[in-house]
Amino acid sequence: MSVAFSLKDEEALNSRIGHDLVCLLPRLRHYALVLCRSPALADDLVQDTCVRALAAADSWMPGTRFDAWVFRILRNHWIDVVRHNKVEARRDDVDIEAAGGQTESGEPGIISRFELADVCRAIDLLPADQQEVLLLVCGQDMTYREAADILGVPVGTVMSRLARARKRLLELTNGGQPTRR
Structure with missing residues (x-):
């Protein structure tokens, strides 16, 4: 009986984490862009980060900052990518509209x-x-x-x-x- 209860708790936790991850996506992407300076690579980093966060959901401790936990996963993953691929980060041209700004004439x-x-x-x-x-x-x-x-x-x-x-x-x-x- 306690096994069924713990499975139910785990499902609820995963559902909550999934929802919270969706809410964090814009902030995660912005942070990933600053780290890697490539929109395509930033998207990959965010996706990998979400997969890792969901896989490690049981390591997050409720009552602690969820966003800090996920940002740390993203940062650690980026460090791993750089070490593994020896990626040379480059800066793309600034795109004001992509950053949420508006162009003016x-x-x-x-x-x-x-x-x-x-x-x-x-x-x-x-x-x-x-x-x-x-x-x-x-x-x-x-x-x-x-x-x-x-x-x-x-x-x-x-x-x-x-x-x-x-x-x-x-x-x-x-x-x-x-x-x-």
Whole structure:
């Protein structure tokens, strides 16, 4: 009788994880794009991550952050892919519409595209560890603790990487001069 109960619990857990994975897909794809810089490879990473998460559903502990668990699976899988294939990551041209932005006509739109391209080039110049922290904290609105859990580093390391990333971005995009608001 306890076997039937545990099977029922397992089915409910898998159903819940499947639903939560679907909700996470846009965020997972965005993170995968930052890691691998290829839309096709990002899609493959997200798909593989979902398969791995479902296969390892029993290792997720209810009551913990599900998204942090899945992001960590994605990151670890990417590291495995890079090690296995010795993939050289490359940056595709920025596609504003794919990133959820809207194209504008006229001078303001052109200036915005140039500024976005400048920021993307500056981010490309950051070390990978700073890029990841910047994406998780600024791009995914995660707390320092959540980013630290995903990356497997102390919170202080997240804070220092983010501070260095922000400082370097400022230097690269504005000559080190603070912008006026």
